[in-house]
Amino acid sequence: MIALLLILIPLIFGFSSFAIKSDGAAKVWAVTASVAGLVLAIVAACAKTDASLLTVNYTWLPVLGSRFALSMDGMSKMLVLLTALSMCLIFLSTFKNNYKNARSFYALMMLTQAGMTGVFLAADLLLFYFFWELALIPAYFLCSMWGGERRIAVTFKFFVYTFLGSLLMLVGVLYLNYLSPAHSFALKDIYDLKLSAPQQSFAFILFFIAFAIKMPLFPFHTWQPDTYEVSDTAITMMLSGVMVKMGLFAVIRWLVPVFPDAVNQFGHIIVVLSVISLLYASFIALQQDDLKRLIAYSSIAHIGLMSAAIFVRNEVGLQGVMVQMFNHGITVIGLWMVADAVERTTGTRKFSELGGLAQRSPSLTALLVVLAFANISLPLTNSFIGEFLMFNGLFHYNIWVTAIALISIILAAAYTLRMVQKVFYGTASVASQNAAAVSKPMIATLAVVCILVIVLGVYPKPLIELTQQVTGALAAKTIF
Amino acid sequence: MNAIIVSALLGVIMMFSGIFTGNNKTIRTIAVFGMVLLLAANLLDINGYPFFKIETYGMLLFSKYGLLFNSVIIFCTLLLLLLSGQAIEKVGCYVAEYHALIFFILAGISILCSYNNLLMLFLGVEIMSIPLYILTGSEKKNLRGNEASLKYFLMGSFSTGIMLMGIALLYGASGSFDLLKVNETIFGGGISFLSITGIMFLMISMAFKVSAAPFHFWTPDVYDGAPTVFTSFMATIVKAGGFIAFVFLFVGKQTSAIYGVDWKLVFSLLIFATLLVGNITAVYQLSVKRMLSYSSIAQAGFMLFALFGMNDTGKEGLLLYTAAYSLATIGAFAVLIKVKDISYEGFNGLGRTQPVLAATNTVFMLSLSGIPLTAGFLAKYYMLLSAVQTGSYMWLVIAAVVFAAVSVYYYFKVIQAMYFKPGNAETEPVSAGFKWLLIIVSALIILLGIFPQILIGWMYF
Numbered sequence: 001m002i003a004l005l006l007i008l009i010p011l012i013f014g015f016s017s018f019a020i021k022s023d024g025a026a027k028v029w030a031v032t033a034s035v036a037g038l039v040l041a042i043v044a045a046c047a048k049t050d051a052s053l054l055t056v057n058y059t060w061l062p063v064l065g066s067r068f069a070l071s072m073d074g075m076s077k078m079l080v081l082l083t084a085l086s087m088c089l090i091f092l093s094t095f096k097n098n099y100k101n102a103r104s105f106y107a108l109m110m111l112t113q114a115g116m117t118g119v120f121l122a123a124d125l126l127l128f129y130f131f132w133e134l135a136l137i138p139a140y141f142l143c144s145m146w147g148g149e150r151r152i153a154v155t156f157k158f159f160v161y162t163f164l165g166s167l168l169m170l171v172g173v174l175y176l177n178y179l180s181p182a183h184s185f186a187l188k189d190i191y192d193l194k195l196s197a198p199q200q201s202f203a204f205i206l207f208f209i210a211f212a213i214k215m216p217l218f219p220f221h222t223w224q225p226d227t228y229e230v231s232d233t234a235i236t237m238m239l240s241g242v243m244v245k246m247g248l249f250a251v252i253r254w255l256v257p258v259f260p261d262a263v264n265q266f267g268h269i270i271v272v273l274s275v276i277s278l279l280y281a282s283f284i285a286l287q288q289d290d291l292k293r294l295i296a297y298s299s300i301a302h303i304g305l306m307s308a309a310i311f312v313r314n315e316v317g318l319q320g321v322m323v324q325m326f327n328h329g330i331t332v333i334g335l336w337m338v339a340d341a342v343e344r345t346t347g348t349r350k351f352s353e354l355g356g357l358a359q360r361s362p363s364l365t366a367l368l369v370v371l372a373f374a375n376i377s378l379p380l381t382n383s384f385i386g387e388f389l390m391f392n393g394l395f396h397y398n399i400w401v402t403a404i405a406l407i408s409i410i411l412a413a414a415y416t417l418r419m420v421q422k423v424f425y426g427t428a429s430v431a432s433q434n435a436a437a438v439s440k441p442m443i444a445t446l447a448v449v450c451i452l453v454i455v456l457g458v459y460p461k462p463l464i465e466l467t468q469q470v471t472g473a474l475a476a477k478t479i480f
Numbered sequence: 481m482n483a484i485i486v487s488a489l490l491g492v493i494m495m496f497s498g499i500f501t502g503n504n505k506t507i508r509t510i511a512v513f514g515m516v517l518l519l520a521a522n523l524l525d526i527n528g529y530p531f532f533k534i535e536t537y538g539m540l541l542f543s544k545y546g547l548l549f550n551s552v553i554i555f556c557t558l559l560l561l562l563l564s565g566q567a568i569e570k571v572g573c574y575v576a577e578y579h580a581l582i583f584f585i586l587a588g589i590s591i592l593c594s595y596n597n598l599l600m601l602f603l604g605v606e607i608m609s610i611p612l613y614i615l616t617g618s619e620k621k622n623l624r625g626n627e628a629s630l631k632y633f634l635m636g637s638f639s640t641g642i643m644l645m646g647i648a649l650l651y652g653a654s655g656s657f658d659l660l661k662v663n664e665t666i667f668g669g670g671i672s673f674l675s676i677t678g679i680m681f682l683m684i685s686m687a688f689k690v691s692a693a694p695f696h697f698w699t700p701d702v703y704d705g706a707p708t709v710f711t712s713f714m715a716t717i718v719k720a721g722g723f724i725a726f727v728f729l730f731v732g733k734q735t736s737a738i739y740g741v742d743w744k745l746v747f748s749l750l751i752f753a754t755l756l757v758g759n760i761t762a763v764y765q766l767s768v769k770r771m772l773s774y775s776s777i778a779q780a781g782f783m784l785f786a787l788f789g790m791n792d793t794g795k796e797g798l799l800l801y802t803a804a805y806s807l808a809t810i811g812a813f814a815v816l817i818k819v820k821d822i823s824y825e826g827f828n829g830l831g832r833t834q835p836v837l838a839a840t841n842t843v844f845m846l847s848l849s850g851i852p853l854t855a856g857f858l859a860k861y862y863m864l865l866s867a868v869q870t871g872s873y874m875w876l877v878i879a880a881v882v883f884a885a886v887s888v889y890y891y892f893k894v895i896q897a898m899y900f901k902p903g904n905a906e907t908e909p910v911s912a913g914f915k916w917l918l919i920i921v922s923a924l925i926i927l928l929g930i931f932p933q934i935l936i937g938w939m940y941f
Contacts, residue, residue, distance in 0.1 A: 063796070063933050064861075133852040144900045152900050156892065163888055167881035170861070174868040174877070202874070 001053045002044045003070040006080055007118050009037050010087075014110030023102035027095065030106035034087040037113070041084035045077045045466065055123075065183045066126040070118075074467045075322060079120040079242075079249055082329045086241045087113050089445050093337045094234045096439035097344070099146060111138040112238060119246050125173055125185040128254065133166055135243065139235070148230035155231070158223040165210035165220075172206035175199075176258075190258055191477070197261045204262035207255050208270075214247030215303050217270075218277035228296035233340035236292070240299050241333040245325050248306055252321070252474065256310065260478045267311045271397070274311065275405050277304030282411035286418070291339045291349040294419055295332065298375060301408055302328050308405065309390035315475040317393020322467035323460060324386030327374075330456070331383055334371040334449035338364065341438045341446075342423060346431040351419070356428030360435045363443055365424045370450040372420050374457070376413045382456035385464075481532050481542065482521040483550055483590040490514040491583035498576025504569045511579040512565070515558040518586065522551050526938075538658060541596035548938050549724050549799055550593040556806040557586060557717050560709075563814040563917055567709040571618050578618060581611035582713070589721035592728075598647045598657040601725060605643065605689065608721050609636050612714060616706040628705025635698045639688035646681030649674050659729075682729060683746070689722035692784060693753040696777050700761075703773035708822075711769065712813030715776040716806035723783055727798060731790050747788040748876045754781035755883040762890045769822045771890050772812060775848065778887055779805050782863050782880065788873075789866030796936050797862025803935055804855030804928060808844040811921045814914075815841045820906045824893055828903025836915045837907065838898040843922035847929070849891040850884055855928035860884065 013033035020026045047054060060068040072080070087109070099105040115135030122128035136159065143155040177183055180193055195203070213220040228236045256263050278301050285297035306324055309317035341364055342357065343349050358365040374381035377388075387409075394402040456463065497510050521531065526547045561568075561582075568578050588607030595601045613636065617629025651657060653675035654665035666675045684695060691699040703711045730743065758778030765771040783801050786794035815837050819826050831838040847856035867877050898905070928935060 061932070063936055064865075130852045133857075137846070137851060141899070144896065152896055156889075156896070159892070160885060160888060164882065164885040167885055168878070171864065171868075171874075171877050171881055174861075174865050175874070177865070178868045178871070 001056070002040055002047070003054050003072055003121050004056045006037065006040055006044065006084075007070075007114050007121065009033055009040065010110040010114040010117065014107045014114060017103050017107035017110060020103045023098070026103035026106045027091075030110060031088075031091045031095070033110055034084065034091050034113075037084040038081075038088045041077075041081045044072060045081050057123075061126070064126065064185075065177070066185045067124050068127060069123040069186060070121040070127075071123040071187070072121060074470045075249065075252065076120045078322070078326050078463065078466050079245060080117055082245065082326050083113060083116050083120065083242050086238065086329060086333055089333055089337075089449065090234050090237045090241075093442050093445035094340070095441040097234070097340075099232070101145070105142070105146060108138040108142045109234070109238065112142065112243075116242055116246060120249060123187040125176065125187070125190055125254070127185070128250075129166070129170060129173055132169075132246070132250075133163075135246065136162055136166070139239065139243065142235045143227060143231045143239075146232040146235065150226075151230045154223075154226040154229075158227040161213050161220070161223045162210075165213035168206045169210035172203045172210075175203050175206070190254075193258065195259070195261075197265070200259040200262035201265060204255065204259040204266060207259075208251075208266070211247045211250045211255060214250070215244055215307060216247070216300065217304065217307055218273055218280055218300075221277065221281075221300050224300060225293050225296040228299075229290060229292045233292070233336050233343065236296075237333045237336040237340075240296070240336065241329045244299070244303055245329060248303070248310070248321065248325055251307070251310055252318070256313075257474060257477050263311065263313065263478065267313060270311045271308050271401060274304045274308035275401060277301070278308065278405060278408045279411070282408045282415065285415040286411060288415075289351050291342060291351065291354075291419065291423065292336075294415060295335050295339060298335075298412065298415065299328075299332055301412065302332075305387070305390055305405065305408065308401075309393050312393050312397035313478065314393050314396050315471055316396065317390050318474060319464065319467065319471045320386045320389025320391075320393055322471055323463050324383065324390060326463055327382040327386050327453075327456060330449060330452050331371060331374045331381075334367075334446060334453065335375065337442060337446050337449065338368045338371065341442050345435040345438055348431050351422040353431050354423045354429055355426040355432055356424070357432045357435060358424040359428055360432055361438050364438050364446070367443070367446045367450050368420060368424065370453060372416045374453045375416045377409065380454065380457045382453045382460070384457055385460040481530050481534060481536075481540070481594075482525040483518060483547075483554070484540075484587055484594075485532055486518050486521045487583050487587040487590055490518060491580045491587060494576055494580035494583055498574070498580075504575045507576050507579060508561070508565045508569070511582075512558070512561050514583065515554065515561055518583075519551065519554045519558060522547060522554055522590075526551065538660075539597040539600050540591070540594045542594050545795060545799070545939055546593040546724065546728070549720075549802065550590055552799065552803050552806070552935075553589055553593075553717055553720050554586060556720075556803075556810060557582065557713075559807070559917070559921060560713060560717070560810050560814075563810060563914065563921075564709045564712060564817055567707070567817045571707045571709065572620060574618070578615065581615055584611045585718065585721075589717070589724070592721050592725040595725070595728065596659050598650065598659065598662070601729070602640075602643060602647060605685075605722075605725060606640065608718060609640070609689075612718060615710045615713070616702055618710065619707050622705075622707075624705040625707065626705075628702045631705075632698055632702045635688070639685040639695075642681050642688075643685035646678045646683075646685065649678030649681065653678060680746075686722065686726040686729065687750060690719055690726060690780050690783070691777050692750050692780055693757040693777065696754070696757060699777055700770060700773045703776070704767075704770050708769060708813060708817050711773070712810055712817075715773065715813075716809045719776065719780065720802045720806060723780075723786070723798060723802065727786055727795065730787050731795060743790075744788060744870065744873060747784060748873050751781050751784045751788060751876060752879060754778070754784060755880060759883045759886045763886065765890070767823045768816055768819075768827065768894060771893075772809065772816070775887065775890065776809065778883065779809075779848070781883070782860055785863035785867050785880070788876075789863075789870055791866055791869055793862060793869055794866035796939065797859060797866055799939070800855065800862055800928065800932055800935060801859035804847055804859040804925065807921055807925050807928075808847040808854075808856060811918060811925075812841060812844040812848070814918065815844075818907045818910055818914075820908065824897050825903065827894055827897035827905055828901040830897070830905035830907075831899040833905050834907055834910065836918065837910065840918040840922040841898065842895050843925055845891040845894050847925045849888045853926060853929050855925045855932070858929055858932045 054072040118131030281300035377383040591604035762774035786798035847854035
């Protein structure tokens with residue numbers, strides 16, 4: 001029941017938001033919905049895994065053999081919690097921002113939330129596909145309506161990329177359904193499929209392209225920096241904080257356990273691609289002059305590491321990915337908040353026009369430094385534990401790959417600290433001198449994010465406990 | 481049988497109504513009531529209440545599937561009359577005759593939904609086509625309309641000739657016009673040169689009717705030259721009529737193995753060519769009307785999967801596809817008729833000037849491009865499933881989805897124009913009733929996209 005409510009609340013609040021007359025009311029409406037969602041997600045995360053209130057199973061498409069089935073394991077709980085928490089943080093941090101046509105903005109944000117939550121909960125392959133697409137459509141409208149100048153063309157590229165990926169996945173879905181003796185889409189039946197190696201390879205490629213585009217992984221990443229740059233920052237927070245996790249989640253839930261032989265066969269190639277992704281994005285991040293593009297590339301780098309850690313196929317690495325999915329979401333949303341605050345107060349995102357902002361807003365600077373440390377994965381920040389586990393996993397796989405991947409930590413330090421230095425220190429530029437004060441809700445939410453970063457860095461146990469069982473089960477199922 | 485006789489009678493009534501009343505509004509009301517009557521008569525037929533008991537000696541065979549298909553077609557025509565009835569008035573001064581021709585076309589389609597004999601196929605196709613040549617050129621003063629009509633007529637005559645030739649050859653090979661007997665003879669006695677050629681000729685003429693590439697060249701010109709409301713009619717209802725005839729020819733009512741040969745290769749090439757031509761050319765169109773014409777070719781490529789698969793999934797899928805595609809296209813054309821400038825720029829800013837039109841048009845475009853939660857998605861899903869179930873030709877399925885991604889480009893251009901581009905789209909005055917109808921049509925599309933069983937379930941009760 002809770003599982004259903006987690007989707008229904010943003011859905012109903014979202015649709016009703018279209019009908020709200022005043023923009024201020026729509027804002028309050030959205031915050032209410034996100035707080036309600038967060039409370040529910042916390043309740044769900046605390047509930048026992050086998051509790052019946054976490055599963056839903058209705059007849060839906062009897063002619064096709066698909067059911068409306070939702071279930072929640074540790075990974076779903078964590079990601080749903082991340083989704084709800086992110087939406088809350090996004091709405092609160094941008095509370096002072098005024099969007100034109102705000103009711104549609106908040107409505108579409110909540111509809112995207114419903115789609116993403118559905119993806120994390122679906123226990124039926126066709127239902128998963130439905131939600132996968134449904135998260136995309138409102139996001140397309142969001143990115144096209146609010147954002148920078150080139151947004152229409154850029155968003156369309158993003159849409160066509162992901163849509164093509166989804167359609168290829170659809171062929172894979174059909175193929176699995178054809179091979180399944182019961183013509184069922186249920187998660188359990190899909191896991192029980194006995195596929196030959198060529199069948200696995202064929203379906204694996206179809207699914208993997210869809211997920212790789214979403215993550216995004218080199219060479220499917222070209223939509224991402226542009227989209228992140230031109231979209232409004234609130235939307236970018238949602239895309240990079242939560243939506244890219246859909247790709248990683250889907251790999252862990254629908255790819256690795258279903259096609260173990262194919263993962264065995266293609267795993268090495270994907271690890272190499274992921275490491276290329278990691279280094280390539282890090283190097284490009286070093287040369288960016290735009291704050292948002294830098295964070296975008298840094299995000300690709302982090303995702304690359306997570307993808308590599310999934311495909312090295314050992315329990316340590318996978319546990320690291322689980323923890324890091326949550327932590328990366330928190331950290332990156334914090335970074336986007338800073339980017340939003342900088343852009344709104346100074347009117348620019350270019351490093352060449354910024355500098356010396358620390359004198360104007362010391363509190364923002366202090367908070368950014370915490371987030372920057374988290375982005376470099378220093379100990380005592382939340383990212384440390386995840387990265388440590390993932391590198392540990394890589395090390396068990398191949399020492400040379402690990403050595404090359406470790407370069408990325410140095411690069412991360414270089415570009416992150418360069419960002420801090422360019423924006424906040426040095427001589428104050430014209431833009432910085434005229435900067436307006438950062439809004440109070442923004443500082444408050446950023447403070448919450450920083451507290452989370454430190455608390456989860458010192459005490460990551462709850463996250464590990466939440467996902468331990470899933471990791472163990474997955475490790476037992478596939479040949480790690 | 482109900483639909484054939486009632487539609488023919490209604491056609492005659494419509495012709496005479498023009499004599500007794502000159503009032504266009506009355507004529508339209510009669511036509512709408514006639515259509516409701518026709519739908520009711522056909523639905524009664526499905527539920528086992530035929531009005532007429534006529535021995536057809538196996539020339540017509542009424543299956544539940546065929547009747548259901550016919551109901552979908554009649555329902556879509558009803559929607560077309562309701563949505564774009566006023567546009568028919570504006571075409572010219574022979575309003576009663578236009579409606580009469582529409583009913584005659586439906587009589588032809590009703591025969592095609594139930595034929596079991598090659599002669600009946602010929603009769604049905606001709607009854608469907610001849611009124612259409614007239615409707616295409618109904619704007620008498622419009623030079624392009626006349627050109628389109630003449631072109632359509634000439635090309636259509638050729639295709640008829642080829643069809644007759646095919647029928648004759650098949651008769652020569654099997655000694656019968658009866659579909660089952662033809663099939664048995666060919667299937668039992670091996671394949672001869674005569675029969676193969678005959679079937680190929682039939683295939684070519686049917687491919688012409690459903691505008692499958694490479695027999696599609698008439699389509700864009702005819703669709704562009706005809707009055708928009710009749711383009712809408714041709715692109716949906718008449719095309720569906722062509723498809724049902726095509727499907728019954730190859731998939732059959734009772735048998736599934738057809739004509740002894742594996743026709744998959746031929747159909748796969750036909751599908752690939754149709755998808756390629758339709759999608760790629762649609763991308764380059766500047767007017768929404770021409771884009772919709774090419775998109776109708778592209779959509780035909782997907783509908784051909786029913787023939788490729790030759791299984792029950794394909795037949796179910798074709799039913800759903802016809803409903804989804806016709807609803808969305810009729811809706812999109814209804815909006816197009818109201819917009820003054822039919823180029824993409826004409827839609828700029830429609831989201832602000834006419835929110836209801838823009839929102840419903842978005843649903844139509846999403847459905848045409850096959851986005852989940854709309855009927856268009858499940859329709860495509862069924863078609864692809866039917867192809868995957870054959871267990872071969874996976875390249876074709878992958879090519880189809882790639883082309884589906886291409887189609888997003890031109891459908892979403894309309895959405896982009898309506899919502900994201902600045903502008904003041906001008907429309908003709910729009911009544912509240914029209915808006916409500918559009919909302920109902922889009923609600924139907926979404927309903928079918930979530931619960932397709934409300935339509936497909938009918939086949940099994």
